[in-house]
Amino acid sequence: MAALTLLHGWGLHGGIWDALRAALPELAMHTPDLPGYGGSARVSPYTAEALADAIAPTLPDAGLLLGWSMGGMVALALAARHPQKVRALVLVATTPSYVNRTGWDKGLTPELLAGFAQGVQNDYRATLLRFLSLQARGGDAAREVIGRLRETVFARGEPDAAVLAEGLELLRAVDLRDVAGQVQAPTLVVHGGYDGLCLPQAGQWLAATLPNARLALQPKAAHAPFLSHPDWFVDELKGFLREHA
Numbered sequence: 312m313a314a315l316t317l318l319h320g321w322g323l324h325g326g327i328w329d330a331l332r333a334a335l336p337e338l339a340m341h342t343p344d345l346p347g348y349g350g351s352a353r354v355s356p357y358t359a360e361a362l363a364d365a366i367a368p369t370l371p372d373a374g375l376l377l378g379w380s381m382g383g384m385v386a387l388a389l390a391a392r393h394p395q396k397v398r399a400l401v402l403v404a405t406t407p408s409y410v411n412r413t414g415w416d417k418g419l420t421p422e423l424l425a426g427f428a429q430g431v432q433n434d435y436r437a438t439l440l441r442f443l444s445l446q447a448r449g450g451d452a453a454r455e456v457i458g459r460l461r462e463t464v465f466a467r468g469e470p471d472a473a474v475l476a477e478g479l480e481l482l483r484a485v486d487l488r489d490v491a492g493q494v495q496a497p498t499l500v501v502h503g504g505y506d507g508l509c510l511p512q513a514g515q516w517l518a519a520t521l522p523n524a525r526l527a528l529q530p531k532a533a534h535a536p537f538l539s540h541p542d543w544f545v546d547e548l549k550g551f552l553r554e555h556a
Contacts, residue, residue: 313398313556314339315375318366318382320404321478322439323460324349324467327379330459331537334545338552343369345382347474349467357477359485363389370396375556377401377548380509380534381478384409384485387517390498391490399555400498401548404506404534406513407487414488417512421483428479435472439464446534449505456538491520498524499551501544503532527551 315338317328325342332340344351346365354365362385370376370389376397378386383405390397411418430438443464447456464470498521502514511528518526527547529536537544 313371313374314341315377315552316341316343316370318343318345318376318378318386319348320380320382321482322442322470322475323464324470326466327460327463328537329463330541331545334541335549341370344467345385347471347477353471353474353477357474357481359384359388359481359487360392362481363392367393367396372396373398375399375401375552377403378405379403379537380405381482383509384481384487387487387491387494390494390496391487394495397494397496399552400494400496401501401551402498402514402517403501403537404503404509404514405500405517406509407485407491407517408513409482409485409509412486415486417510417516419508419510424479424483428476428483431472431475431479435475436469439470439475445508447539448507449533452539453533456533456535459538460535488520491517492522494521495523497551497555499547500524500526501536501547502526502528503534503536503539504528504530505533508534 319327324344328342347353354361376386383402390400408415410421443460447453500514500518518524529540532539
């Protein structure tokens with residue numbers, strides 16, 4: 312089986328996948344840091360498309376790609392722009408448009424994201440920790456998930472406040488609705504019913520719009536189902552990869 316590349320979300324790094332790597336020792340995994348995180352160089356402009364173009368040359372042809380949250384948006388853009396790189400795609404807690412805009416009511420209000428952007432300027436560390444806490448709100452194992460996220464976030468050093476701000480601007484501006492229908496790769500859309508950051512309705516829209524996709528919904532999970540419901544997540548992932556990889 313080809314190696315699986317996993318792309319992390321805003322404010323984190325490739326180390327967030329360590330528990331999943333341990334649960335699937337038979338699967339080769341590539342867990343890069345997104346541009347600007349860890350030891351990875353920044354890109355400009357900091358958009359989903361630019362990040363996808365920066366990552367694509369590092370991937371093998373016809374590989375397996377998984378993205379979570381902001382990493383899922385990058386993975387979606389990559390699958391549309393570089394289809395030869397993606398044999399099968401997994402989108403975890405992903406949305407084509409993070410905020411509400413004309414014709415789209417399955418996101419967050421721009422004002423909420425603006426509040427995070429102001430917080431990054433004032434106290435990026437406290438804002439980042441608050442954002443991580445929101446990722447588990449309402450779902451099963453919330454305390455454990457928040458603890459895992461907080462343990463991981465600074466494991467590779469302090470993230471650059473400028474990169475955090477650029478990532479929030481990416482989330483404000485990203486709109487991949489027009490390219491979703493172009494992605495031909497078999498796709499597993501994984502979402503949590505309590506996800507308050509990338510709403511479940513967005514996952515349902517992706518599963519209905521992507522030409523070759525199906526939805527795996529864990530009704531009691533929030534934004535990080537691979538941490539809150541690891542056995543369920545591993546079963547869904549293994550079943551999908553057996554079918555398409």
